[in-house]
Amino acid sequence: MSRPSPMNSSRRRFLIGAGALAATATIPNALFAYTGGSSRLVVVILRGALDGLAAVPPYGDPDYLSLHRELAIAAPGGPEGALALNNTFGLHPSLSFLHERFAAGELLVFDAVASPYRDRSHFDGQNVLENGLAKPIGTADGWLNRALAALPRGGARLTRSAVAISQNVPLILRGEAAVISKSPQATPDVDEDLLSRLADLYSKDDWFSARLSEAMQTEKMVDGAATDSATDSAAMSKEAKAGYPNRVGAVARMAAELMRSDGGPEIAVIEASGWDTHANQGGAKGILATRLAGLDQGLKSLADGLGPLWPQTAVLVVTEFGRTAAVNGTRGTDHGTGACAFLLGGAVSGGRVIVDWPGLRRTALLDNRDLKPTLDLRSVFKAVLDEHMHVDANTLAKRVFPDSSGARPLQGLIRA
Numbered sequence: 001m002s003r004p005s006p007m008n009s010s011r012r013r014f015l016i017g018a019g020a021l022a023a024t025a026t027i028p029n030a031l032f033a034y035t036g037g038s039s040r041l042v043v044v045i046l047r048g049a050l051d052g053l054a055a056v057p058p059y060g061d062p063d064y065l066s067l068h069r070e071l072a073i074a075a076p077g078g079p080e081g082a083l084a085l086n087n088t089f090g091l092h093p094s095l096s097f098l099h100e101r102f103a104a105g106e107l108l109v110f111d112a113v114a115s116p117y118r119d120r121s122h123f124d125g126q127n128v129l130e131n132g133l134a135k136p137i138g139t140a141d142g143w144l145n146r147a148l149a150a151l152p153r154g155g156a157r158l159t160r161s162a163v164a165i166s167q168n169v170p171l172i173l174r175g176e177a178a179v180i181s182k183s184p185q186a187t188p189d190v191d192e193d194l195l196s197r198l199a200d201l202y203s204k205d206d207w208f209s210a211r212l213s214e215a216m217q218t219e220k221m222v223d224g225a226a227t228d229s230a231t232d233s234a235a236m237s238k239e240a241k242a243g244y245p246n247r248v249g250a251v252a253r254m255a256a257e258l259m260r261s262d263g264g265p266e267i268a269v270i271e272a273s274g275w276d277t278h279a280n281q282g283g284a285k286g287i288l289a290t291r292l293a294g295l296d297q298g299l300k301s302l303a304d305g306l307g308p309l310w311p312q313t314a315v316l317v318v319t320e321f322g323r324t325a326a327v328n329g330t331r332g333t334d335h336g337t338g339a340c341a342f343l344l345g346g347a348v349s350g351g352r353v354i355v356d357w358p359g360l361r362r363t364a365l366l367d368n369r370d371l372k373p374t375l376d377l378r379s380v381f382k383a384v385l386d387e388h389m390h391v392d393a394n395t396l397a398k399r400v401f402p403d404s405s406g407a408r409p410l411q412g413l414i415r416a
Contacts, residue, residue, distance in 0.1 A: 039347065039388050040259060040313040042268045042302065043144065043172065046295070047126060048275030050319040051333050052340030053371065054288055055095070056111050056353075060088035063360035067325045071283050071333065080284035085109060089353050093284050094292040097300040101344050102351055108413060110341040110380060111355040114321055114373035120335035122276070125320035130172035132378060132401045141175025143378075144269070146400045147385050148177035150392075162267035163258055165251050173269055248272050248298025256305025272298070275319060279330040299344065311346035314388050314414065318377060324369050325360055338371030341380060347388060349415045382409035 057073035058064050059082050065072050073092055074081040082090025083099040089111065091099050101107040117128035117136065124136035132143025148162055164173045248270070255268040274291055281288045299317075303310050322339030338358075344350065356374040358364050366372040378401050385391040386409055391400065393409070401407065 038266075038312060039390075040266050040306070040309050040345075041384065041389060042255065042270065042313065042315040042345075044270045044272065044295075044299075044315065044317040045126075045129070045170065045172070046275050046317065046319040047122070047271060047273040048277075048319075049122065049125070049321050049323055049335055050275045050339060051277060051281065051288060051323040052111065052319075052338065053323070053325060053333075054281070054283070055092050055292060056085075056109055056340040057082045057090050057092065058088055058111070058357070058360065059090055061357075061360050063362075067327075067360055069327045070331065071281055071327055073284055085353050088357070089355070092289065092292050094289045095296045097296045097303075098342065098344065101303075105351040106344055106346060106348050107350040108343040108348055109353045109355075110343070110375060111353065112338045112358055112371055112373055113341050113355075113375040113377055113380070114338055115377045117321065118337060120321065120337070122320060122335075127171060129318065129320045129377070130170060132381070132404070134403050142170070142172035143381060143400050144172045144267070145175030145177050147389065147391050147396075148173075148267070149175065150395045150399060151389065161263075161265040162269070163255065163265040164269040164271075165255055165258075166269070166271045170269055170271060248294050249301040252298040252302035253305050256302050256307075259306060260309060270298075270302075277323070277332050278328065278334060279332040281332040303345075313345040314343060314347045314384055315345045316380070316384060317342040317344070322371055325365055325371055326369065336370040337366050338373040341377060343380065343384065343413060347414055349412055354410070376404070376407035378404045378407040379410050380413070382407065383411065383413045387411075387414035 051071075053064070053068055054071060054073060057068075059073065059075040073090065076082050076084040076090055080093055083093060083095065084090045085099075085102060089109065091102070091109075098107055102109070115125070115128045116134040117125050119125075121136075127136035128134070130142045130144075131139050132146070133139060144162075162173060164170055251270050251272075255270055258264050259266070259268060272291075272295065275288075277288050280286065283289070295317075299315065302315065303313075306313055318341045319339055321335065321337055323333035323336040325336070326333075328334050354375070358372040358374055360371070362368060364372060382393075382396050382401060382404070385396060385400065386393060396409070397404070
């Protein structure tokens with residue numbers, strides 16, 4: 001790719017720091033940091049707390065229907081039934097691409113999973129999800145950033161990188177491996193050729209600029225409706241309802257294009273808000289179904305966009321916590337604990353549901369309201385970083401997740 005011609009300063013403003021750079025324009029920020037190796041990793045953060053009992057309905061549990069009532073997803077077989085994974089669990093009918101990946105052996109489903117956090121605050125829950133610790137305070141950096149810092153740089157030039165496509169740099173990627181400075185001068189660590197190629201990618205493609213600008217505005221509208229417990233489906237704008245499925249797809253397509261570009265990033269972080277379904281959540285159809293369809297389409301766009309990189313890619317899809325097992329008084333669900341998570345990609349040894357199911361009996365619920373978590377999310381993170389990104393176990397235990405001795409890494413998640 002040739003170097004781009006000079007651009008208007010409003011279209012090309014770079015903040016360059018030690019071993020990192022950020023591109024800012026009318027589209028979301030992009031953050032870059034060093035990595036090594038050839039494996040690709042994408043982390044998708046679903047902000048707002050996804051209802052895991054809807055996304056991965058435990059239709060075989062005898063207490064599921066009585067607790068989740070009109071929000072429950074029916075057993076497989078009917079027109080609005082779950083997409084079967086095994087005799088107990090299925091996927092929401094909106095998740096057809098994920099179901100295809102499961103059948104192809106490229107999807108792992110984790111259930112009854114959670115971070116160590118138990119107090120049900122979005123802000124604190126997301127901090128714990130991203131900082132990798134047992135509590136929301138105590139560090140200003142994220143576990144993925146600490147993992148990046150532990151990887152070899154692969155030479156003097158910035159030939160590999162990580163990117164976060166979001167309105168702000170998320171905590172998961174903040175830290176020493178990606179310190180951003182307001183200095184306009186490039187340091188010797190910054191690859192000027194990569195800088196030019198990425199600037200060119202951002203500036204010359206009108207589709208990216210227009211779609212991502214629209215996508216961010218749509219997310220604000222949908223997220224605002226979702227977080228207001230008094231807002232019902234009818235109150236959400238038609239533009240927000242129609243645009244949300246395309247929001248994740250637009251960002252995923254950008255991530256894939258960046259990762260496939262010459263010298264592009266090996267790691268990407270994508271965020272999607274709007275999962276806080278306190279009111280009128282819906283079952284097989286409704287607000288949550290629309291968002292799940294958007295997520296499913298976005299993941300398909302990511303896979304299609306990555307193309308030849310897909311066989312060496314792993315995609316983690318996580319949320320800060322789950323939701324209550326029982327329906328609330330406004331036909332939605334409140335903040336809970338146990339949730340679900342997904343790991344998909346051509347590098348994944350999938351086709352399995354990984355769960356130590358506690359059951360949904362009232363006596364089995366956490367605090368008489370939530371799905372009880374039986375798996376620490378950090379056990380999943382450690383396994384992916386170990387098996388896929390080749391971060392050694394000692395570094396994971398002492399540096400990346402320093403207070404996680406009880407969260408032993410799972411094994412066999414990535415193809416040998």
